[in-house]
Amino acid sequence: MSRHILVYGLYCLGIVMLTTMAARDGYSPFATGGARGPMMFGGYGPTHK
Amino acid sequence: MSDDALSVDPTPPVEAQASPPATPVTPPSTVRALSCPNCGGIVNVRAQGLTVSVLCEHCGSTLDATRPDLQVIARANEALKTPEIPLGTRGTLGGRVWEVVGYMERTDEEIGWAEYLLFNPYEGYAFLVDDGRRFSLGIMLDRLPTMGWANSMQLDGQSYSRFGDTYPVRVTFVVGEFYWRVAVGETVDETDFVRPGTMLSCEVYQTERTWTRLDLLDWGVAEEAFGISARRREYSHPAPHEPSPYKRQLREALVVGVVALLVLFVVSGIGGSEQQIGQTTTDAVLDGPEKTVVIRGLDLPSARSRVVVDADAGAIDNAWVDLDYSLTDEKTQDSVDTYGLAEHYSGSDSDGSWTEGDPRPEVSLSSIPGGKYDLVVTLSAHRWNGGSSSSSFSMPTGFAGGSTFGQDSGQTVPITVTIKRGGVFGGNILLAFLLIAIWPLIVLFKNFAFEKRRMAPVSGSGGDDDDSGGDDD
Numbered sequence: 001m002s003r004h005i006l007v008y009g010l011y012c013l014g015i016v017m018l019t020t021m022a023a024r025d026g027y028s029p030f031a032t033g034g035a036r037g038p039m040m041f042g043g044y045g046p047t048h049k
Numbered sequence: 050m051s052d053d054a055l056s057v058d059p060t061p062p063v064e065a066q067a068s069p070p071a072t073p074v075t076p077p078s079t080v081r082a083l084s085c086p087n088c089g090g091i092v093n094v095r096a097q098g099l100t101v102s103v104l105c106e107h108c109g110s111t112l113d114a115t116r117p118d119l120q121v122i123a124r125a126n127e128a129l130k131t132p133e134i135p136l137g138t139r140g141t142l143g144g145r146v147w148e149v150v151g152y153m154e155r156t157d158e159e160i161g162w163a164e165y166l167l168f169n170p171y172e173g174y175a176f177l178v179d180d181g182r183r184f185s186l187g188i189m190l191d192r193l194p195t196m197g198w199a200n201s202m203q204l205d206g207q208s209y210s211r212f213g214d215t216y217p218v219r220v221t222f223v224v225g226e227f228y229w230r231v232a233v234g235e236t237v238d239e240t241d242f243v244r245p246g247t248m249l250s251c252e253v254y255q256t257e258r259t260w261t262r263l264d265l266l267d268w269g270v271a272e273e274a275f276g277i278s279a280r281r282r283e284y285s286h287p288a289p290h291e292p293s294p295y296k297r298q299l300r301e302a303l304v305v306g307v308v309a310l311l312v313l314f315v316v317s318g319i320g321g322s323e324q325q326i327g328q329t330t331t332d333a334v335l336d337g338p339e340k341t342v343v344i345r346g347l348d349l350p351s352a353r354s355r356v357v358v359d360a361d362a363g364a365i366d367n368a369w370v371d372l373d374y375s376l377t378d379e380k381t382q383d384s385v386d387t388y389g390l391a392e393h394y395s396g397s398d399s400d401g402s403w404t405e406g407d408p409r410p411e412v413s414l415s416s417i418p419g420g421k422y423d424l425v426v427t428l429s430a431h432r433w434n435g436g437s438s439s440s441s442f443s444m445p446t447g448f449a450g451g452s453t454f455g456q457d458s459g460q461t462v463p464i465t466v467t468i469k470r471g472g473v474f475g476g477n478i479l480l481a482f483l484l485i486a487i488w489p490l491i492v493l494f495k496n497f498a499f500e501k502r503r504m505a506p507v508s509g510s511g512g513d514d515d516d517s518g519g520d521d522d
Contacts, residue, residue, distance in 0.1 A: 002297070002298065002301065004298050004301070004302075005298070005301040005302065005305060008301075008302055008305055008306075008488050009305050011488070012305055012306065012308075012309035012485055013309075015309065015313075015481050015484050015485055016309055016312050016313055016316065016481070018481075019313060019316055019317075019477055019478070019481040020316045022474070022477050023316060023317065023319070023473045023474075023477065024353075025352070025353040025416050026351070026353050026354045026355030026356075026415060026416050026417065026470075026471070026474075027353070027355075027415050027416040027474075027477075028355070028413070028415050028474035028476055028477050029415075029476070030474055030476030030477070030480075031355075031413050031414060031415030031416075031474065032387075032411070032412050032413050044369050044392070044431070044433065046394035046396075046403075046405040046406065046433070047405065
């Protein structure tokens, strides 16, 4: 087994473990929740021209 | 065969003379030492009877080996170079002992390379081709390859792709002994056919055509066999028949990557589906006052959970609904605030009808601590009437009252808010997928780049994309 594949295997293991932990804790950096930002006020209406 | 077959020791061992009964049988020497008629230096002829011309190592003169007096064919006109592998050096390649008997340098006027003529009394001649990076062992074919499709050649069931056009190859330097009358300036027309690891080289000289099969030797094999320093591995300018060092890496990376992705999808499956824990439906008055509804007793049993708040205001058109959520822990009164916007607009213009907006916004909350929660929803609905006169603002069916915006007030729209827990964030899975796929993609790209360089037209202009990152380990 080459050094490349060993490092890549460990890297994949880390990714899978982090994803598993995130799934267990319901964590995501992409969660859309959050308070209304100041830019959201007044930004209504279609953008269609 | 063994080294004994190539013994050059001209004198019997001293011990043999001291004890006559035990005298070993010394094989006759196969090397004939002659004197160069030009410089007087000793010229060794190693393949007697086969060698036609000898290039004196000392003065570079071309001598006729078929004449007992080694008559000079041509005198040297340039300073002699010393081959990296000295003449007379023996080495074992593929289980056979070869002796270096000749050396020449050739060029196609773009790049140059060196060719060592190897000799073995049982195997005949072979070529050790040195392109400056790697060595190839060439054996002259005793049979003709057959024509394949699309300019390819077939030999032993393997297909060889044609590499470029036929090009002239000129001898620029020569020393040692050869089985033909080689001389500086001799030019042949060469055509190459390649497959990873092997090249078929066709040389045409006057009316003679010869085919040679060149097998690329592994890094360090020739250097170790002939006792020269090992070359540094680099892949910036691969030989046309050089196998990609990235192919194996790619295969391994794909296997590991696919296994990791399978585990990833199993993990996402184990993460479970979303589970509804609360729902309410209320009416919002268009352009009316804010309305607040509370959904109580939302249970989050896990230490930390994903929470999703869905709003459905699918009946609105040319209107929007602001949705402010506050998820409050009943025990600690800690709250998480978030916001959603349900909107939908439609109209028509010179391009036809159009629609815009999402009336069913979904808001996801990350890693909410376990406990009992209340969700406070504050909503306010508004008409949009800032469009051009070409837009129509007719009330769709489903609106209470069913009249036109801007004409009546007190119209209401039904809005359903649903709370769910659990499930897996798709963004996490997508990110993990990309992170796992990135290395195989990099190796794939490097493999493509290598193959492109390998099959690129030969050029001696030198490269600026020195990529020495790959290796065969």
